[in-house]
Amino acid sequence: YQRRVHGIIIxxxxxxxxxxxxxxxxxxxxxxxxxxxxxVILSGIKVAGSLSGMxxxxxxxxxxxxxxxxxxEIIAKGANAFLFQEYKYIxxxxxxxxxxxxxxxxxxxxxxxxxxAFITGATTSIASGxxxxxxxxxxxxxxxxxxxxxxxxxxxxxxxAGCVMGFALVSLALLVLTxxxxxxxxxxxxxxxSIYEALAGYGxxxxxxxxxxxxxxxxxxxAADVGADLVGKVEQDFAEDSPKNPATIADNVGDNVGDIAxxxxxxxxxxxxxxxxxxxxxxxNNEFIKHDGALYFPLLISALGILACLITSxxxxxxxxxxxxxxxxxxxxxxxxxxxxxxxxxxxxxxxISLPDELVGFTGTDANPGKSNPWQAAVCALSxxxxxxxxxxxxxxxxxxxxxxxxxVSRSCETGAATxxxxxxxxxxxxxxxxxxxxxVAAYISxxxxxxxxxxxxxxxxxxxxxVGLAIDAYGPIxxxxxxxxxxxxxxxxxxxxxxxxxxxxxxxxxxxxxxAIGSAALVSLSLYGAFITRASKMTSGHVINEASIxxxxxxxxxxxxxxxxxxxxxxxxxxxSVGKAALEMVKEVRDQLxxxxxxxxxxxxxxxxxxxxxxxxxxxxxxxxxxAMVILTPILLGFxxxxxxVAGLLPGALVSGVQMAISSSNTGGxxxxxxxxxxxxxxxxxxxxxxxxxDEHKAAVVGDTVGDPLKDTSGPSLNILIKLSAxxxxxxxxxxxxxxxxxxxLGEGIGECT
Numbered sequence: 152y153q154r155r156v157h158g159i160i161i162x163x164x165x166x167x168x169x170x171x172x173x174x175x176x177x178x179x180x181x182x183x184x185x186x187x188x189x190x191v192i193l194s195g196i197k198v199a200g201s202l203s204g205m206x207x208x209x210x211x212x213x214x215x216x217x218x219x220x221x222x223x224e225i226i227a228k229g230a231n232a233f234l235f236q237e238y239k240y241i242x243x244x245x246x247x248x249x250x251x252x253x254x255x256x257x258x259x260x261x262x263x264x265x266x267x268a269f270i271t272g273a274t275t276s277i278a279s280g281x282x283x284x285x286x287x288x289x290x291x292x293x294x295x296x297x298x299x300x301x302x303x304x305x306x307x308x309x310x311x312a313g314c315v316m317g318f319a320l321v322s323l324a325l326l327v328l329t330x331x332x333x334x335x336x337x338x339x340x341x342x343x344x345s346i347y348e349a350l351a352g353y354g355x356x357x358x359x360x361x362x363x364x365x366x367x368x369x370x371x372x373x374a375a376d377v378g379a380d381l382v383g384k385v386e387q388d389f390a391e392d393s394p395k396n397p398a399t400i401a402d403n404v405g406d407n408v409g410d411i412a413x414x415x416x417x418x419x420x421x422x423x424x425x426x427x428x429x430x431x432x433x434x435x436n437n438e439f440i441k442h443d444g445a446l447y448f449p450l451l452i453s454a455l456g457i458l459a460c461l462i463t464s465x466x467x468x469x470x471x472x473x474x475x476x477x478x479x480x481x482x483x484x485x486x487x488x489x490x491x492x493x494x495x496x497x498x499x500x501x502x503x504i505s506l507p508d509e510l511v512g513f514t515g516t517d518a519n520p521g522k523s524n525p526w527q528a529a530v531c532a533l534s535x536x537x538x539x540x541x542x543x544x545x546x547x548x549x550x551x552x553x554x555x556x557x558x559x560v561s562r563s564c565e566t567g568a569a570t571x572x573x574x575x576x577x578x579x580x581x582x583x584x585x586x587x588x589x590x591x592v593a594a595y596i597s598x599x600x601x602x603x604x605x606x607x608x609x610x611x612x613x614x615x616x617x618x619v620g621l622a623i624d625a626y627g628p629i630x631x632x633x634x635x636x637x638x639x640x641x642x643x644x645x646x647x648x649x650x651x652x653x654x655x656x657x658x659x660x661x662x663x664x665x666x667x668a669i670g671s672a673a674l675v676s677l678s679l680y681g682a683f684i685t686r687a688s689k690m691t692s693g694h695v696i697n698e699a700s701i702x703x704x705x706x707x708x709x710x711x712x713x714x715x716x717x718x719x720x721x722x723x724x725x726x727x728x729s730v731g732k733a734a735l736e737m738v739k740e741v742r743d744q745l746x747x748x749x750x751x752x753x754x755x756x757x758x759x760x761x762x763x764x765x766x767x768x769x770x771x772x773x774x775x776x777x778x779x780a781m782v783i784l785t786p787i788l789l790g791f792x793x794x795x796x797x798v799a800g801l802l803p804g805a806l807v808s809g810v811q812m813a814i815s816s817s818n819t820g821g822x823x824x825x826x827x828x829x830x831x832x833x834x835x836x837x838x839x840x841x842x843x844x845x846x847d848e849h850k851a852a853v854v855g856d857t858v859g860d861p862l863k864d865t866s867g868p869s870l871n872i873l874i875k876l877s878a879x880x881x882x883x884x885x886x887x888x889x890x891x892x893x894x895x896x897x898l899g900e901g902i903g904e905c906t
Contacts, residue, residue, distance in 0.1 A: 167443050167444055168443055168444055168446075168447065170444065171444045171447035171450070171451060171505055172329060172333060172447065174451065174454060175325065175326075175329050175447065175450050175451065175453075175454040176326065176329060178322075178325075178454035178455065178457045178458055179322045179323075179325045179326035179329070179454065179457065180322070180326070181322075181457070181458065181461065182318040182319075182321060182322030182325075182457040182461065182618065183318065183319060183322045183323065183326070185314070185318050185461050185464075186314065186315045186316075186317075186318040186319040186322065189311045189312075189314045189315045189318075190286065190315050192311060193286075193289065193290055193293060193308065193311055193312060193315070194289075196293045196296065196297065196308065198216050198219055198220045198223075198292060198293060198296045215640050215641070215642060216296065218639070218640040218641075219292045219295055219296055219636055219637075219640045219642075220292055222292065222400070222636050222639050222640065223288065223291060223292030223636060225400055225760065226288055226291065226400060226403050226404050226407065226632065226636075227285075227288035227289075229400065229401065229404035229761075229764040230284055230288055230404050230407040230408050230412075232764070232768060233368075233371060233404065233408050233764075233767075233768045233771070234280075234281060234284060234408060234412060236768060236772055237363065237364075237367050237368075237408075237771075237772060238277060240363070240772060240775075240776075241273075241277065241360060241363055244359070244363070245269075245270065245273045245356075245359075248269065248359065249266050249269055249270055252265050252266050252269055252352065252883070253266045255884065255887045256352075256883055256884060256886065256887060257349075258341060258345050258348075258349070258886075262349075264335060264339065264346070264349035264350075264352075265348075265349040265351070265352040265883065266352065267352075268331060268335075268349055268350050268351070268352030268353040268356070269352035269353070269355055269356040269883075270356060271327060271331060271353055271356065272352060272353035272354060272355060272356025272357040272358075272360075272423055273356035273357065273359060273360050274356070275323060275324060275327050275353075275356075275357065275419065275423075276356060276357040276360035276361060276364075276416045276419050276420065276423075277360055277416070278323065279319075279320040279323060279324065279415045279416060279419045280360070280364050280411075280412035280413065280415045280416040280419075281412065282315075282316065282319050282320065282323075282415070283316040283319075283320065283411045283412055283414075283415035283625060284407050284408065284411050284412040284415075286312050286315045286316055286319075286625075287312065287316070287406075287407045287411045287625065287628060287629050287632070288407055288632075289312070290308060290309065290311075290312035290629055291403075291407075291629050291632035291633050291636060292632075292633070292636050293308050294308045294309045294312070294629060294630060294632075294633035294650075294653070295633040295634075295636040295637045295640070295642065295646075295650060298633065298637060298642075298646050298649045298650050298653070299642060299646055301474075302473060302474065302475070302476070302479075302649045302652065302653075303472055303473045303474050305633065305649060305650070305653060306473040306479060306482075306653060307467075307468055307473075309626045309629045309630045309633065309653060309657075310464075310467050310468060310483075310622060310623075310626050311468060312625065312626070312629050313621065313622035313623060313624070313625035313626040313629065314464050314468075314618075314622045316411070316415060316621055316622065316625045317460070317617070317618040317619060317620070317621035317622040317625065318457070318460075318461070318618050318622075320415055320418070320419055320618075320621060321422065321453065321456075321457060321617050321618045321621070322457060322618075324357075324419050324422050324423060325422075325450065325453050325454060325457070327353075328350075328353055328423065328426060328450070329450060331350060331353060332346075332350065332430075332450075335349065335350065343434045343440050343446070344431075344434045344435050344689075346434070347427070347430040347431050347433075347434040347446075348431055348434075348686060350427055350430060350431075351427045351428075351431055351682070351879065351882050351883050352883055353423050353427060354420065354423040354424035354426070354427040354428075354679075354879050355876075355879045355880060355882075355883050356423075357416070357419050357420040357422075357423040357424070358420035358423070358424060358872060358875055358876045358879050359783070359876065360416050360420070361413070361416040361417040361419065361420040361872050361876075362779050362782060362783075362869070362872045362873075362876055363775055363779055364412055364413040364415075364416035364417070365409070365413040365414070365416070365417050365865075365868055365869045365872055366413075366726060366729075366775045366778055366779055366865070366869050366872075367408075367413075367771050367772060367775035368405070368408040368409030368410075368412055368413035368771070369409045369413060369726065369730075369861070369864050369865030369866075369868065369869060370726065370729050370730055370733055370770065370771040370774050370775060370865060371404075371405045371408055371409060371733075371767045371768065371770075371771035372402070372404075372405025372406060372408065372409035372410065372767075372864055372865075373405070373409075373730045373733075373734065373860045373861045373864055373865050374401075374405075374730060374733030374734045374736070374737050374766070374767045374770055374771065375398050375401035375402040375404070375405045375737060375763065375767045376402050376405060376857075376860050376864075377730065377734035377737065377738075377857050377860055377861070378398045378401075378734050378736075378737025378738045378740070378741050378763070379396050379398035379399055379401075379402045379737075379741070380853055380856065380857045380860075381734075381738055381857060382396070382398070382738055382741040382742055382745070383395075383396035383398065383399070383741065384850075384853050385850055385853055385854070386742075387745065387752070388845055390638060390844070391634070391635075391638060391831075392634060392635035392636075392638035392639060393638060393639075394638070394639040394641075394754070394757075394758075395751055395752060395754060395758065396741070396758070397740065397741045397744045397745070397751070397758035397759060397760060397762070397763050398737055398740075398741050398763045399635065399639065399760075400760040400763065400764060401737070401760065401763040401764045401766075401767045402635070403631075403632050403635045403636070404764060404767070405767065406628040406631050406632050407628065407632070409864055409865075410627065410628040410631075410661065410864065411625055411628050411629075413868070414621075414624060414625070414664070414668075414868070415621070415625075417668060417868065417871070417872055418614075418617060418620070418621060418624075418668055420872065420875060420876075421610075421614060421617075421668065421671050421672060421675050421871075421875065422453065422614055422617060424675050424679060424875055424878075424879050425449075425607060425610035425611050425614060425671070425674070425675045425678060426449050426450065426453065426611065427682075427879075427882075428607045428610070428675065428678040428679045428681070428682045428882070429449040429604065429607035429608060429610075429611060429678065430446065430449060431682040431685070431686065431882065432513075432602075432603050432604045432607055432678070432681060432682050432685055433445070433446055433448075433449070433604055434446065435685050435686070435689060436511075436512045436513060436604070437512070438511040438512050438520075439507075439510060439511070439512065439513075442506070442507040444504075444505045445505060445506055445507060447505060448501060448502065448505045448506055448528065449607070449608070449611055451501040451504075451505055452497075452498060452501055452532055452608070452611045452612065452615050453611065453614070453615060453617075455494070455497035455498075455500065455501055455615075456494055456497065456614075456615035456616055456617065456618065457618055458497075459490055459493040459494045459497050459615075459616070460490050460494075460616055460617075460618035460619045461618075462493060463486055463489045463490040463493060463616070463619050464486070464618075464619060464622060466482075466485065466486070466489055467482055467483070467485075467486055471485065476652040479652060479653060479656040480547075480551065480553065480656040480659060480660075483623045483626065483656060483659075483660050484543075484544070484547065484663075486619045486622070486623055487540055487543050487544075487616065487619065487620070487623075487663075488540065490616035490619050491536055491537070491540045491616065494536060494615050494616055495533060495536070497615075498529040498532045498533055498536070498612065498615070499526065499529040501529070502525035502526065502528045502529040503525060506525035506528055507525070508524065508525070509522055509523070509524060510522070510523040510524065510525070510527070510528065510601065511523075513601045513602040513603075513604045513605070514599075514600075514601065514602045521602075523600060523601055527600040527601060527605075528600075528601060528605070528608055530596070530597075530600060531596070531597035531600055531601050531604075531605035531606075531608040531609050531612065532608045532609060532611055532612030532615065533612055534592070534593040534596045534597050534609050534612065535593050535597070535608070535609030535610055535611065535612030535613035535614075535615075535671075535674055536612040536613060536615055536616070537593075538589040538590060538592065538593040538609070538613060538670065539612075539613035539614075539616075539667055539670055539671065541585065541586075541589050542585075542586045542589055542590075542666050542667060542669075542670040543663045543666060543667055544663075545582070545585045545586060545589075545666070546582070546586075546662050546663045546665070546666030546667075546817075546818060546821075547659055547662070547663050549578060549579075549581070549582040549662075549818045549821075549822060550658070550659055550662035550663075550818055550821035550822050550824075550825055551659040551825060552655070552825040552826065552828060552829035552832075552834070556578050556581075556582075556822060557578075557822050557825050557826050557829060558826075558829065559574060559578075560574045560575050560578060560822050560823065560826040560855070561826040561829045561830055561834070561835050561848075561852065562835065564826070564830065564835070564848040564849075564851040564852045564855070565837055565848055567847075567851050568850075568851040568854035568855060571823070571826070571851050571852060571854070571855040572854075572855055572858060575819050575822055575823045575826070575855055575858075575859065576819055578818065578819060578822050579814075579815035579816065579817075579818045579819030579822070579862075580815055582814060582815065582818040582819075583811045583814045583815050586666065586669075586670055586810075586814050587810070587811065587814075589670065590670055590673045590674065590810070593609045593613075593674065594606055594609065594674065594677060596609075597609040602681070603678060603681025603682065603684070603685060604681075606674060606677050606678045606681055607678035607681065607682070609674050609678075610671055610674035610675045610677075610678050613667075613670060613671045613674055614671050620664060620667050621664075623660040623663070623664065624660060624661055624663075624664030624665075624667075626657055626660055627654075627656075627657030627658060627660050627661035627664070628657070628661070629657075630650065630653035630654045630656070630657040631654050631657055631658075633650050633653065633654075634647065634650035634651055634653070634654045637650045651828070651831070651832070654828075655825065655828045655832075658821060658824050658825050658828065659821070659825065661821070662817060662818065662821035662863070665817040665821075665863070665867060665868055666814065666817065666818070668868065668871055669810060669813045669814055669817065669867075669868075669870075669871045672810070672813075672871030672872075672874055672875050673806060673810045673871075673874070675875050675878075676802070676805075676806045676874040676875050676877075676878045677806065679802075679875070679878035679879050679881075679882050680799075680802045680803065680806070680878055680881075682882050683795075683798070683799070683802065683878065683881045683882045683885060684696070684697075684698060684701065684799065686882065686885045687795045687799070687885050687888075687889065690885070690886065690889045692889070692890070693886075693889035693890040693892070694794040694795055694796070694888070694889045694890075694892040694895050694901060695889065696794075696795050696796050696799060700796065701796070701799045701800075705796070705800075707793060707796050707797050707800065707898070707900050708796060708797070708799060708800035709800060710797065710800065711789065711793070711796075711797040711798065711799065711800025711801040711804065712800040712801070712803060712804040713804060714785075714789070714800075714801055714804065715800065715801040715802060715803065715804020715805035715806070715808065715877075716804040716805070716807065716808040717804075717808075718781075718782075718785060718801075718804070718805045718808070718809070718873065718877070719805060719808045719809040719812045719813070719870050719873060719874075720808070720812070721781065722778055722781060722782065722866075722869070722870065722873050723812065723816070723866040723870065725777050725778035725781065726778050726861065726865050726866045726869055727861050727862075727865070727866055729770075729771075729774035729775070729777075729778070729865075730774075730860075730861035730865050731861075732770065732774065733766075733767065733770035733771060733774060736766050736770055737763060737766055737767065737770075740762060740763055740766055741763070744758055744759060744762075778869070782872075782873050782876055782877065783876070783880065785801070785877070786798055786801060786802075786877045786880050786881050786884075787880060787884060789801055790881065790884060790887070790888030790891070790892070791887070791888065791891045791892070791893065792891075792892070792893050792894050793892060793894055793895065793898075793900075794888055794889070794891070794892025794894075794895040794900065795881075795885060795888040795889055795892070796895070796900060798881050798888060801877065801881075802877055802878050802881060805873065805874050805877050806874045806878075809870045809871070809873055809874040810870075810871075810874065812867075812870055813867050813868070813870035813871050814867075815867075816862040816863065816866050816867030816870070817862070817863045817867035817868065818863075819859055819862055819863070820859030820860060820861075820862035820863025820864065820867065821859070821863050822859075823852070823855040823856045823858065823859035824856050824859060824860075824863070826852050826855065826856075827849070827852035827853055827855070827856040830842060830843065830844075830846070830848055830849050830852050831843060831844050831849065835848055
């Protein structure tokens with residue numbers, strides 16, 4: 152069996168291209184159908200009427216339910232307002248970036264392949280974030296409503312909502328990319344390598360939207376959160392999410408635009424970039440592309456992952472019952488473990504049905520190419536999958552108050568906020584050790600077996616259970632919102648205790664999700680770096696580089712390395728300061744409202760919630776521009792002036808520095824948050840006395856949590872986008888760097904092209 156595609160004789164060695172495409176499309180559609188089924192089930196929950204047997208603190212059942220629905224509507228309205236304003240800025244950026252790509256990146260003038268891929272990726276990323284936000288604001292008050300009935304029913308509502316987001320996002324991303332690949336292969340007359348290089352624009356589009364989503368959403372949510380905590384809790388002794396706090400609605404809105412929409416766009420970018428990196432590297436291998444179906448192996452990993460996660464999610468919704476508080480976290484953690492066990496044989500199945508018996512040229516040299524087999528490709532993906540599982544569990548150990556590290560942080564509050572902060576910082580630094588080892592081991596194994604293609608497969612393996620990863624990640628903000636709505640609706644102490652239990656587990660799963668995202672970002676960035684080097688070395692004109700020329704003692708490479716290592720610190724400074732400036736405005740507004748209208752404190756007058764929402768919206772949109780511009784312009788300007796060799800130093804510098812800083816920031820903030828909740832739960836005993844809300848220890852914990860908020864929800868999560876976006880930008884603009892590099896020849900850095 153032979154056929155000719157793009158001038159290459161294709162050999163039949165496994166499944167045909169058409170069979171692989173249909174399998175991927177069917178898996179994607181099943182994922183979307185499952186998301187719709189969960190949405191329909193959630194929409195059947197009507198928040199109206201009364202619930203028999205429920206104990207409210209006062210007021211009628213109907214009034215409480217109407218209040219919940221009204222608060223949910225206000226939160227949804229605020230989230231919509233912010234996202235639509237943000238999307239106006241993003242739309243302008245997409246247009247400018249598309250024009251730049253058209254004139255500097257396209258293979259031939261007049262072609263639109265990379266430009267269309269970029270716009271498609273950006274649009275899909277926006278849709279993914281928006282879908283997540285809509286389902287979150289649709290489900291938060293339903294979770295609070297069901298908490299009146301039982302803990303188990305509230306848990307299932309929050310988890311089903313997470314499933315809608317997870318399955319919709321991954322299935323949509325995979326379906327759109329597959330359609331784009333089929334379309335490009337049908338209409339393009341260029342080589343397969345040029346087609347997949349153009350498709351890298353899909354990953355770039357997703358990642359640029361993720362940058363603004365994470366940074367803008369992160370500044371929004373933490374400005375509101377810090378303002379609500381400092382004035383409401385520390386100064387006024389208001390309860391968590393008290394309706395008397397003017398910033399409380401803005402805080403709940405922020406959970407949706409930052410932790411849901413921003414996180415969705417972030418992980419969409421990881422999926423798109425890792426898949427594009429694998430395809431670019433594979434398409435450069437002239438032996439590999441001769442085999443029918445082989446180029447669809449990276450997509451088959453994700454397709455079978457969707458099916459495996461579909462089975463996994465049933466365990467949480469229908470099999471494992473959550474009747475007690477200590478069962479929540481266990482059930483969510485089991486999602487990662489069960490999905491890993493189910494996906495493991497799927498990786499070997501995907502390799503068996505799509506890859507040839509022998510993989511040539513991914514290791515070794517051109518003169519003496521190495522040979523591998525399909526099982527080694529599956530092992531590469533498995534190394535990433537297992538590494539992600541370990542990172543998830545280690546993150547839980549360092550951020551859950553069920554374990555020693557967070558309890559130590561809680562006990563440090565006995566001597567005030569300063570020791571709390573010292574312990575929290577130390578915890579974050581320590582928490583980088585095992586994740587770094589896991590990433591290093593996965594990278595070593597995969598590179599040893601299949602070179603840079605193996606590292607791309609490891610990244611895809613780590614993301615193969617992304618659907619359930621997103622589900623348990625989205626579960627956290629939804630539960631957090633449910634707790635806020637329960638408090639504002641005055642549902643009662645017992646109901647709030649249930650939502651607090653859901654929220655505490657959600658904080659840990661959100662931290663696990665961030666650790667997962669950071670770990671995958673490291674492998675994604677490394678695989679994109681490999682694709683960048685591979686593509687740069689294949690250039691036939693301009694400033695060509697190869698692996699041999701990337702030497703750390705080369706002054707240009709080393710200079711780029713130092714600049715790259717600096718970027719995460721500068722970026723974190725921008726985002727932290729942005730949160731501080733926005734929070735300062737929020738604190739002033741909350742203080743002014745309480746001073747002008749004393750009736751707010753007594754509950755006689757409602758605060759001006761809309762004013763606080765407007766402050767967060769305006770401040771976040773203004774403050775997201777500088778850090779976003781720094782990330783996008785740095786690699787482009789460096790490559791434009793100093794050529795691809797300087798960029799080859801910049802990328803690993805940003806990767807190594809950024810991963811450690813992101814893990815530390817996220818885990819420090821998560822630990823401070825759960826240390827506060829540990830005290831609020833009445834678990835801290837000092838000299839025989841229980842120290843709860845309102846105690847000095849609790850106030851010290853609130854200060855730590857406030858400091859940690861921008862670390863775990865703004866700077867930390869945004870850093871993984873920094874390292875990915877720098878790499879995907881460099882990959883897409885490789886040809887531009889090779890053809891410019893204005894100072895390469897004047898500095899004597901050329902290899903021979905300057906003579």
